[in-house]
Amino acid sequence: MIRKILTVFLLITSATLLAQRTSSSPYSFFGIGEQYTPRTVENATMGGIGVSFNHYKYLNFTNPAANAFLRQTTYAIGFLNNDLTVKSADAKQSSTSTSLNYIALGVPIGSKAGFSVGLQPVSSVGYSLSNSEFDANGDISAITLYSGEGGVNRLYGSFGIKLTKEIALGIEADYSFGNIENSITNQRADVSLATKYKETSIVRGGTVTLGSQYQKFLKNDTYLNAGATFKLGNDLKTYGNEYLYSLTLSGAGIDIPRDTLSSSSTNGRYKMPLKSILGVSVGKYDKWHVGVEYQNQDAIQPEGFINNTNNSFKYESSNRVSLGGYYIPKVNSISSYWDRVTYRAGLRYENIGLAIDGSGSGTNYTSINDFGMSFGLGLPLKQLSNVNLGFEYGKRGTTTNNLVQENYFNFRLSLSLTASGAQSWFRKRKID
Numbered sequence: 001m002i003r004k005i006l007t008v009f010l011l012i013t014s015a016t017l018l019a020q021r022t023s024s025s026p027y028s029f030f031g032i033g034e035q036y037t038p039r040t041v042e043n044a045t046m047g048g049i050g051v052s053f054n055h056y057k058y059l060n061f062t063n064p065a066a067n068a069f070l071r072q073t074t075y076a077i078g079f080l081n082n083d084l085t086v087k088s089a090d091a092k093q094s095s096t097s098t099s100l101n102y103i104a105l106g107v108p109i110g111s112k113a114g115f116s117v118g119l120q121p122v123s124s125v126g127y128s129l130s131n132s133e134f135d136a137n138g139d140i141s142a143i144t145l146y147s148g149e150g151g152v153n154r155l156y157g158s159f160g161i162k163l164t165k166e167i168a169l170g171i172e173a174d175y176s177f178g179n180i181e182n183s184i185t186n187q188r189a190d191v192s193l194a195t196k197y198k199e200t201s202i203v204r205g206g207t208v209t210l211g212s213q214y215q216k217f218l219k220n221d222t223y224l225n226a227g228a229t230f231k232l233g234n235d236l237k238t239y240g241n242e243y244l245y246s247l248t249l250s251g252a253g254i255d256i257p258r259d260t261l262s263s264s265s266t267n268g269r270y271k272m273p274l275k276s277i278l279g280v281s282v283g284k285y286d287k288w289h290v291g292v293e294y295q296n297q298d299a300i301q302p303e304g305f306i307n308n309t310n311n312s313f314k315y316e317s318s319n320r321v322s323l324g325g326y327y328i329p330k331v332n333s334i335s336s337y338w339d340r341v342t343y344r345a346g347l348r349y350e351n352i353g354l355a356i357d358g359s360g361s362g363t364n365y366t367s368i369n370d371f372g373m374s375f376g377l378g379l380p381l382k383q384l385s386n387v388n389l390g391f392e393y394g395k396r397g398t399t400t401n402n403l404v405q406e407n408y409f410n411f412r413l414s415l416s417l418t419a420s421g422a423q424s425w426f427r428k429r430k431i432d
Helices: 002-019 064-069
Strands: 073-087 092-109 113-134 140-162 167-188 194-217 223-231 234-249 255-272 275-284 288-297 301-304 313-315 318-327 342-356 366-380 386-397 405-419
Touching: 064 113, 064 140, 064 167, 064 194, 064 223, 113 167, 140 194, 167 234, 194 255, 342 386
Parallel strands: none
Antiparallel strands: 073 092, 073 405, 092 113, 113 140, 140 167, 167 194, 194 223, 194 234, 223 275, 234 255, 255 301, 275 288, 288 318, 313 342, 318 342, 342 366, 366 386, 386 405
């Protein structure tokens, strides 16, 4: 019965993931939107580390080689609540968004291999901005509204296997898909009709990630881990339509189209370069773990209609450094529940690979950086294997160069239902 209920729940949450709006960031205006690095709540609360991390019951979206260490069938569902405050040099605005962050299933295969499948967001577009122009008398002469919605999701499947006692290799294939809509509406004073430019895009693409892990046990069951992944370069193809038309705005803010001024089909692509992640860690299973990792990717290259003459932004190389870990006072304690809790913490500093010219001259670009610090709790339960809570505070961007700074607080929640091995879930029950 529980498997039937879980199957229905996964179908419902899959539809929710595809339809949701997961971002309210002004920086989601650019390209395919605000991009996400796939990671579990457990990894996110350790500063995002994961390339050298493995565990017998925790999934790992960073390195497919970690599937080789999985020893329990695990269903994982993650949620994200984002409280965002955006401020410029003279204004401030807040917003909140809640979304399903991922659904995934991991299954061990024998004692040396495992696989995982799941659905996760790749990027999200969700912004609504306005700009007012004033005449010589200080009266509003024009208002321009910028809005966007949509995003890109991915279906993935990954496999990992131990070649030796110390070396594991993995491979992951994913398929990305989504829809994005951007629009610009301009209303001038003393003009009855407004004009609107709308662009709708369908995004498709796939890629392969190769991963490896090395694990060496030292004295007293302490281990030394090293990991590396290489996400191969790929193309995200995009095609759709763009329209320019006149309209009137109702009192409720609903568009009433009048005349189509122009329309055309569009197509282009984003060339995504090789992304590499390297990391090392030390620890002791179900006791403690500390790791550091570095991620790097060259600049994304847009081609086709998306490579226009707009000089307001450009892509550049991105990189990230993360440090984090966990600690469990006593995993099998019977006298104290809080001794069985997993305590996680981490730090992250990232150049997201986007540079913006707030002056509009095309000569004064400012790189957008992101700093976050996180803390998390892994709460063991009887029926569910565990509930993971994560808290992250961070800052992205700057108010210099006519830009905006984002201060955000992320609350993450994941539920993990586990069983000892694949057979306990998939074998046919018999009645004696």
